[in-house]
Amino acid sequence: MAHILEMQVQSKWNNSFTRLNRGEPGIAGLLSFSQAWKTATGFLYPRDLNDPAPRPEYSIHEVRTSFELLSKAKMLPLLMENFLEDMRKQQHLIERDIHKYMAEYEETDTPDAIARMLFRLVEWYKAWSPIPELGSILLSAYTLAFQTHIYSTFPPSFSRGFKQLIASTFSLVNASCPPPWALPADPQPSTSAAPARPDLPLWSACEALGLLDRYESLIASVCYEYIEAHVMETCAKKWEESMLTYLREWMAEKVVPWMVMPYARGARTAEEARQMLQGVGSRFDYHVCKTLCDLRLQEIFDIIVDFPDSQPALEDLKECLIRVDQRSELVRTLRKANKKRLLHPGADTQVILNQYVSIMRCLRFLDPPGVLLYKVADPIRKYLRERPDTIRCIVANLVGDGESEDSIVDENEPIQPLQQRQADDYNDPNWEPEPIDAGPDFRTNKPTDVISTLVSIYDSKDLFVKELQVLLAQRLLAVTDGNYEKERRNIEILKIRFGEAALQVCEVMLRDMTDSRRIDQHVQAQKPMPLHPTIISRHFWPPLQTSSFNMPGQFKEIQDAYAKEFHQFKPDKKLHWLPHLGTISLDIELQDRTVSAEVPPLEAAIIEHFSTKDTWGVADLATEMKIERAAALKAIMTWVDLGVLKEEDSGMYKLLEVAEAASSSSKPVARPVIEDLPSVLTVQQQQAEQMKVFWKFIEGMLTNLGALSLVRIQNMLKFAPGYDRTIDQLAEFMEAARREGLVTVKDGAWKLQR
Template sequence: MATEALKRQIAGKWQNAFARLNRDQEGITGLLAFSEAWALATEFLHPRDLNGSMANKELDMVKVRLAVETLSKSKMLPILLENFLEDMRKQQYLITRDVNQFMLQYEETEDVHHIARLVYRILEWYRAWVPITELGHTILSAYTLTFQTHVYSILPPSFSRGFKKLVNATFDLAQSPVPPPWLPPTPPALQSPVPPPRPDLPLWSAFEQLGLLDRYESLISSVCYEHIEAHILETCSKRWGERMLQPLREWMTNRIVPWMVMPYARGARSAEEARSMLQGVGSRFDFHVCKTLSDLRTREIFDIIIDFPDSQPALEDLKECLQRVDQRTQLVQTLRKANRKRLLHPGADTKDILTQYVSIIRCLRLVDPPGVLLFKVADPIRRYLRERPDTIRCIVASLVGDGESGDSLVDENEPIQPLQQMQVEDYTDPSWEPEPIDAGPDFRTNKPSDVISTLVSIYDSKDLFVRELQVLLAQRLLAITDGNFDRERRNIEILKIRFGEAALQVCEVMLRDMTESKRTDQHVQSQKHMMLHPTIISRHFWPPLQAGKFAMPGQFKLIQDDYAREFHSFKQDKKLRWLPHLGTIRLEIELQDRTIPVDVPPLEAAFIELFSEKDTWTVDELIARVGSVDRSAAIKSLTTWVDMGVLKEEISNQYVLLEVAEDGSSVSTGGAPPRPARVIEEVSAVLTVEQQQAEQMRVYWKFIEGMLTNLGTLPLDRIQTMLKFAPGYDRTIEQLGAFMEAARREGLVTVANGMWKLSRT
């Protein structure tokens, strides 16, 4: 049983509700009016089927607004909203049916026309069911949220793909004065007496009203990103000879910015307001332009460096892009990977590696003046070049203009300056700047700036370069036959600026020796005309020359002795020590039917001289007459005459002189030789630095042999430690390892698990 209090409470609430609905009118007049208002409002708000017979039914909007006002005064709008939303849920199948129909057509044809029609159809449903503004913002917001929630829940995954294609098509619409034939006509609700300034304006309006702009914001942005990327790849790939960043930004202004107005600034009321609304998204797209161009140039960086300096505009673009986007790490990684694949391998010539390294230095200093990128990229190249035995020789050859291809690593426009050494940073300098944030712990901002100092800094000491300079200059001086040393004198003066006068003193002595040798030869020739023109040098100031112990026979020996006597009479405190295996001799071989002029090395001349004594010689007899000659060198020299038709090998190791050519053709004196002129193989007279080091290491073989004999097996580092007690030993463990490997190939030692021992004989 209900208590009296509860009964009174219920009765009071009923009376209040009745009074609110009846609006304090007599009898139930107000209640009847409320009932009519409710019926009219629910009829108006009931979601209709656009394809049904009631779709075009029109109500008196004056009465509808009065009914809404009545319900509002009765505080029944929340109940009306709840009823309306429930009716919407019951009618949502109508929208679902249309969506499925249009999406089926799109999935069958992939025609973006069906997506556009679907958008307009959904907009028709939205406008058909939308409440009037008199119901208030709350009801309108609830309706919009409910409608969009349902639509988004029924759109299939393929809609995103189609919507993206539709947005992409708006790029062409933005530039077209008329809509394309596939674009449906503007719905009546969107038509106005003034034609839209752009054909895609109704489409963007539909996107906005349906909430598609917010929902697919990232997809819309991705369309613009892809458009930018496609344009950059199409217009900028492999085009390094002109600046591209500024034309890209002009293209953005003319092509992308007008398109951006629709999705990002459609509601702007003035140009200034539109500019303000586009500032953020425009900056984002400009960032993407810089990033895409930076990515492209990063992928092309190896070829850009090869094409330098013609590719300098591309590097300037890359520098500007890197100031806006953080792609420095990717650039370093890409270039290091390309260097490993295309440069740092045994198939690449050392000169090519050095040329590319110099280009890398110049290019990366242009992109990053502090040098952090160069420091990170150059480290593997420097380590690889340090392991190549001919690196120093190639650098030195370039310094003195002796490059094989005629190219030089040194830019003629760069001033000649001394080698720069690492200096301690002066923090009191007002122009001092801290190291860049991405610099490593070993980086120094005041690293050598000129190319030559950078190349020399590959090694710990410039003494290696000085020794190689001495060898190379010695070879070049000995190769000069016309007595003109002006070029070498100029090279020495330039090198003195770079390496200092003390390091080039030996080279100056060599140059003076050559000048003095020419003067001495002129004096000897003035006393007694001789066919011999030797080069006289100071033995103690020149690098070691190639060893040879054979003696010239016959008339060559007499010519040497005569020259030595004249020289001794001119310089009584000097003595000539002949190196008969070096040089070139010009001969005329007079045979019965022909005369053959030829330039040959001394050993070939010595052998053919012996054939003037008798016509047949064995190899052993020839070697016994000239002295200590390697058998292979002797056979090679004899083969020269066999190739020229002067000698013939009758039996193994026995040669005979052919006074008459075997083909029977007689050639008169002074006639052309029967065979083409022979190309003389040039053999360096001076030992290279590697050969000098190998010869010096042989001195220490006895120490190594004694260690391994007494102590058995030893690791390389132990051998290195013990060799340091030997007088004059200054080799690195890498040089010792190379020597031990050479000894292993000769069968002197064996190695297993890093332990060396003598081979058992």
């Protein structure tokens, strides 16, 4: 066994010797191989650039001959391993320079030190690099080993410094003079042509060191941040012009020339460069759109407030959304902004409606099918349903009370009937499926005009019709010159929107106003009187505010005389006076002066009582006229302000037949603030009054049947005349009764409080 092993070793030794000696006599071939090895390793040995001693000179012919001999002897792999090992041992020389430049950078925090370090590393790379004649395999192995060694030596702060250095190159694209690091350490003679761009040496160094591939994402992030900074600086709060076109022009002028160096340095023609930049250019254009989209989404609430002046910003956003697809982010951002800035008690209902209308118009422009609007509008619609004055605000805009800049009705929009939701017609050749991001409850054919959308907040348009009747009644009663053309025009418009059947009551009210003037003219022709009443049909008008007092003295006589003449003209009808409504023009003749005033009937009735007695107490007047003390005091204060009455003792007032001189020392007396009630009951007040009637039914049920569920109460109330409330409205009423201590609830059963 040992003999066989000895023979194998002997055979391999003979083969190796033969290969190295190349068949020459003796050991001549071996000696020439040894000399070739010495020449090759000495030529490849990594030298110290900081060593001032001159580098040994080698004949290139001798070096090539040596490499050819080693190649024939199949020793090149061993030579490569030896060279790479020498590189590893000399790596400390490069590390020393790296540590020196990085220490300088960390001290100054400027990228100049990083640039000089890269140029120095290129010098090391070129100094240790084998000549190309030695083959690409050796050069590739050397390059890989060199880059691996320097990457492992870079400290963590190198990435930050390299990023700063790349960022500084943006200002060099059109620079007139190069920065300090743009020239090599040993400047070229003045006869040498300067590079076309100051940053060319830097990109060449990065390519030689393999940094462009290794730090590709970092280089791209620098460009991304540069784009983001420019977009934020130039586009924030600028909504009156399209910025996307400007940004793309800026990209073509500033960013694309910069991109040529890191992404298309190898291009030989402009067309080749364009093809090389196409992919990365698309990525950067995408980032421009995304950055602008993010900015506009942050500003979306204010953009909608500024609409239509912000139309160009919406056009940019529409294009960006197609490119970037941040529709869900738009919905989330706008809903959050609406909740914070709009849907709270401090916002006026008219303001909320205005913003909702602007949201409708803006989101319809961004997304015609209406998916975005459906998702954003849902919280707004729910919040508006809970506000008691929402219907009143919408109706006020419909009949022209919203003619200010805050009006939600656009005069340019055509007047059209309310749109109702319709079922999908799958036989329609133009039918399209719903968008992919639509929710399960979304319908493409929802109302698109503003009024139909606002009315659709509620399940029934009957609430709007009732509010229309109330508001029209208030407006008609406020007309003093007999010109009802504006109200007549409003009714015609509302007929188009709500239908003629819904506006029949309003037509009756308008006809009452004209008939009232005709009746008054007839009565005045029979017997001239200073009274000009408005006569209405009680069953066709909303309930009016009632009062228990009657006009005294001469006012009462005038009313009776007018009622007598009216009864002769209309024998089948009878007047029921509402003395607290209207105005009275009167002259008060005193000893030294005559005071003219136009006041409500209550003030006139108050001063009429002073014609029978000069001094009255507030409590006595309130009792005499069957009104509240606060109302009496308010009426008295009107005449105090006019200098007709004067307060003598607390609560006692005297008629001033002779005016008193104004005293400069007299202090103003604090007046009670009492709001004037509207002449017509609002829909909420009408419902509250009706529920007081229905409470008697509820009280009787709970007394006779004991505890009942809300559903049982609702079903039984349906038999009550005129009951049309929903179970939710009943629940609100029962909860209010519980707070007042009238009922209690336990396990869903309501019973009377004992």
